[in-house]
Amino acid sequence: MTARRPSPNARRPDAATRERLLAAATRLFAQHGFGGVSVRDIARAARANVAAVNYHFDGKLGLYRAVVHSAVQAMRSGDDAFLTAASDASPEEQLRTYVTGYLPRIASTDDRTAWIHDLMRHEMSDPTPVAPWIAEHGILPRIEYLAGIVSKLLDCRPNDKRVARCVVSIQAQCLFYRPDRFRTAAFKGWPLSDAELAAVADHIVEFSLAGIKRIATRQ
């Protein structure tokens, strides 16, 4: 049994050690992945003792679970902010709202609601036991929301294979603009400016709407 109560008692009255650990770990895990960060790195960044990780989170993996959980929550609450607003628009406008609301956050390097994508990138190359949970709570809801829009545009059942393929085509284009350390290090002009990003969002919407309409005429 570690500790459970918020923090009615502590040596100093400033931000609780647990919160500092969570904040530092979120930043470092998003940047370097679970295996690329040591608990000593996290403890140093949080100005805490190494043993505090085990005391407050029951080990490195427990801290990672807490980070992932809060990151998924941050993303989903960020989605609700602009997705619910367009719930009664045409599917074309819904797709535009999705992409223009999603892409700037995807491309931002300091948007807290997008850190989950960095965690997911590391999970792709080096999965942890948390991977299935991320897939279910961090990815599937988005996929299903997009599938609803696309199936209306295709005028077909949501489980039509063309829906899944179009969803991938849209999502792949958006995710490609998530900055990573490879492209930042290897390509000039990366990451993109805000103005370019807005033009890219417009491009993805037009490109994808035309693609979907073409796919709708087939099979």
Add this chain to the structure above:
Amino acid sequence: MTARRPSPNARRPDAATRERLLAAATRLFAQHGFGGVSVRDIARAARANVAAVNYHFDGKLGLYRAVVHSAVQAMRSGDDAFLTAASDASPEEQLRTYVTGYLPRIASTDDRTAWIHDLMRHEMSDPTPVAPWIAEHGILPRIEYLAGIVSKLLDCRPNDKRVARCVVSIQAQCLFYRPDRFRTAAFKGWPLSDAELAAVADHIVEFSLAGIKRIATRQ
């Protein structure tokens, strides 16, 4: 100076230790990345001594360089096999040839010419000093080939920003189907069957040609 000559002399006449190390390291680095594999893992898989890595490759990073170099060469020779054949076709047919030739290799888990994509995935989340070299020799040639096709389809200059955006839209769709350990672990029905993959290739071609034609009418 380590060794240079092929292997006129060795304790045993079987496959040279250097070649076994390179083969084992390619498989392991592609699977787990540079940081996720220890030289002891590689030596064990190659039935060699740990010190052999330093003797033949001047350290772990030297071995990684050799792996990356051979993987890029394998991919480029695989490209030439089907890209040069379509050099005088219409740009539409060239795009179809590119996608239908590229996607099955991307999606294959045992195609030696596609291991470079696994190495690149790890580089994205955790870059090594080899990252810039991979970008220049493993990525740029493909991008420029695609840009040539797209600029003909758009009927504009190759450095028009719309070209780069369409290239990303195509390449992002293709790369999304590269299997990774996250999706294999977290999603059912993954990776895709050969038949589904052929249908996906056709989808990407139709989706993208329609998208490009739409973009061609703008700006």
Add this chain to the structure above:
DNA sequence: TTGAGATTCAAACGACCGTTTAATACAATT
């Protein structure tokens, strides 16, 4: 003031990391 529980801390644990060393085994040439 005292006791109990929560929290922090320096230190140590065993395991693994990449690399180095020095001795040895081998084949080909003197």
Add this chain to the structure above:
DNA sequence: AATTGTATTAAACGGTCGTTTGAATCTCAA
């Protein structure tokens, strides 16, 4: 047979890893 240069080997080096330990320190209730 002796020498030379290449290749392999077991062992050890210093360092970092995640975790554990046990004592010290803090807050708050009795």
